[in-house]
Amino acid sequence: MKSTITSFLFFCLTILAVQLSRAQVTDSLTYYTRIVSNPTKPEDLAKAYTFFTKEKTKHANNKKSITNEIYATQFLAEIQKRLGYSSENEKLNLESLNLLEQIETKTEWTHISYLRIINELGIIYRERKDYTQALHLYQEALTSGTTLTHQAVLLNNIGHVYESTEEYETALDYYQQAYDKAVASSNDRETARSLSNMSFIQSKLNLPQAESGLLKALEIRKTNKYNYDLSSSYNHLSRFYYSIKDTLSASKYSDDFLRLALKNNNAEHLQSALRLKIETSQPQYAKRYVAVNDSISALKQMQRNNFNYYVYQYDKKEKDLQKSQLFSERLLYLLLLIALASVSIYFILKYKHKREKLQEVYHTETRISRKIHDEVANDVYHVMTQLQTGTEQNKELLDNLENIYHRTRDISKQNSSINLDLPYTELLSDLFLSYQDDQVNVITKGLQLIHWEHLKDVQKGTLYRVLQELLTNMKKHSNASIVILSFEQKGKSLIITYKDNGKGTTLIKGNGLQNTENRIHSINGTITFESEIEKGFKAIIMI
Structure with missing residues (x-):
């Protein structure tokens, strides 16, 4: 119960945090929109520029929030206009126009935005006298x-x-x-x-x-x-009455204009209202006009100075952030490269160790084979020669020695060196032929079709030993009369199927089968066995 309540509270807090975050963004938009329309502090436009630049970057290259990008771009253009940077204002309005064209479904908002942008561009060109x-x-x-x-x-x-x-x-x-x-x-x-x-x-x-x-x-x-539109009417009426020499009415409407500017706390309207007073022959307002004009000029200069400083600081932070991100990316790539190199070295060393181990096993088997052949088998044969004439007891001993001799010779033969310089097809054919006699017929399928040159020497040597061991087990234990060896190439894989019609067995992996499995695994291959009593023996090798 406590866990459920905790989860519910966490969910509620998460929803609250998301709502607060959205509310904060909305409040920020409202705040900075307002100060762009009527900045009162030197740093207002600079702070608004930083805010709307972040907003523009956040929504850039995202079709779902392209309206947010347009909105931010428009306010950046307005900031540049207020600072007197006509070229930047033009550039941002043209960018807004281009973004607006990317919106496929047109709405009332898109039409209004289009109209506002066209209007702003028209004002820019009109002020440049590019009529x-x-x-x-x-x-x-x-x-x-x-x-x-x-x-x-x-x-x-x-x-x-x-x-x-x-x-x-x-x-x-x-x-x-x-x-x-x-x-x-x-x-x-x-x-x-x-x-x-x-x-x-x-x-x-x-x-x-x-x-x-x-x-x-x-x-x-x-x-x-x-409210704001009234200033235009007051301006027109004051000038109209002044043109027909009705100074009383002209003064009345210019006063209304002045009061409206003061009420709205709009410095630019105040400047226009005071200029109107002077132009309608009321020179007493000249001193106040100069003061307001100087104040606006000083504020604009401070705004520009603050703006340039804030932009410099913002650009510097962005560059520092990019450098930090670039360093982090390079460090990550370096670590990945080191990790990749370490893994590669590990597998190379592992493969090298495995190959050296296989090579060592092969040399050991060959050495034992030679030693058995040169020392044990020869000595046994020499004793057999000496005992060929003698008592019945000697004949029994001779039979035992002959059995030992044949077993020794088989061991020697099974572990003798393999001449991989010979064509591998011939090498296997000779191996299969050595196990064929009057009782056993060894049949091969597809042996000549395999591209043996794709196999490494260590794979060839191991495969030779595995097939030899299967045939030796067949010869010793199965009483089979037919052995079929099928060879098939499937893509990059080689599949060899061994079948015999021997007496079969209940599969228990003794040393023989375990050895063949270990050998195949050592070259990254697989071997599976199938056998039942009186149903023969089957092995499938895949390399």
């Missing part, structure tokens, strides 16, 4: 089949480009199209934006409906509480 490129970008986006709202935004942007080049009639045409699309889409925000822009251009062209349009746009924005 042709800005127009090309907006026109291309306009043909991509976006919604009415998206078309309204793009048409507004095109109008803004023509307004910048003072082509007011063309600008008015595009603002009118934008207004129509916005009304058709029932999007109040875009309706107010396009109406305010259109009415301001109408004022430039001295058209009578300009004032009513500007006031209507302001009311839409107030009704829908588009």
